[in-house]
Amino acid sequence: MGLLKGTDVYVEKYAPLKDPLELIVKGYHVSLRVEEAAQIKVVALT
Numbered sequence: 001m002g003l004l005k006g007t008d009v010y011v012e013k014y015a016p017l018k019d020p021l022e023l024i025v026k027g028y029h030v031s032l033r034v035e036e037a038a039q040i041k042v043v044a045l046t
Helices: none
Strands: 009-014 021-025 028-032
Touching: none
Parallel strands: none
Antiparallel strands: 009 021, 021 028
């Protein structure tokens, strides 16, 4: 599974020690290590 530019990604929750974190991508729950998630370029929607 890959993330494409323009895909909405939501942070659902963090594990107790902040690693890994759970994201929601296109309705799927995805767990990533913090170092992996750091590679995702984000723009905050307000």
